[in-house]
Amino acid sequence: MPPITQLSQLDLTRRYTYADYLTWQLTDWVELIRGRIRLMSPAPRRQHQDITRNIEFPIMQFLRGKSCRMYHAPFDVRLSRTTPNGDASIETVVQPDVCVICDPAKLDERGCLGAPDWIIEILSPGNVARDTKEKFDLYEEVGVREYWMVTPEQKNVVVYLLADDGRYQLRGEFYTPGLIPVATLPELQIEWAEVFEEM
Secondary structure, eight states: OOOOOSGGGSOTTSOOOHHHHHHOOOSSOEEEETTEEEEOOSSOOHHHHHHHHHHHHHHHHHHTTSSOEEEESSOOEEEOSSOOOSGGGOOEEEOOSEEEEOOGGGEETTEEESOOSEEEEEOOTTTHHIIIIIHHHHHHHHTOSEEEEEETTTTEEEEEEEOTTSOEEEEEEEOSSSEEEOSSSTTOEEEHHHHTTTO
8 A cells, every 4th residue: 555645545534543544655744633543733823833832931941850751743642531542542743833731751752641731822813713612622532631721813812720620710811911821830830921022
């Protein structure tokens, strides 16, 4: 069977696993959500890159010398609700814009196996529904403790925290200058104005 090098070679109605995903030689970024292929947005706009950098900088500084680690896309996060039985049992692989993992046992050479502690998605016009519904439900289900959605056009940061009942609760919506607290890293606060600097 020839190698998979183009999306047109894949059946988008079929379910795939991480074992399949590893064999693909695509130039397009894709994610697998519950076995279904999800195309990533085209290369992020400059504004998206600026916001990513503005968020990452204080996190990187804060984490220096600490055990938690920060990563950004492309970075495979393999999510599974059950004990994995190899790559063929994993049907969800996402590429969060930014994620923080505090359990080193979840990290390996291929990325992260299990739920990160904190995920930040920067919404683009083409991915709003996916990040606000599909990924929201997924991250809640697998136990991502803190989920931020950043909307560049509205200069808005919406923060959700996982409650004891396993459901997300709105922690706050930030759309004016001031500090945004980080529950995952309690000593860290991110300045709203710096997130949207140069916009």
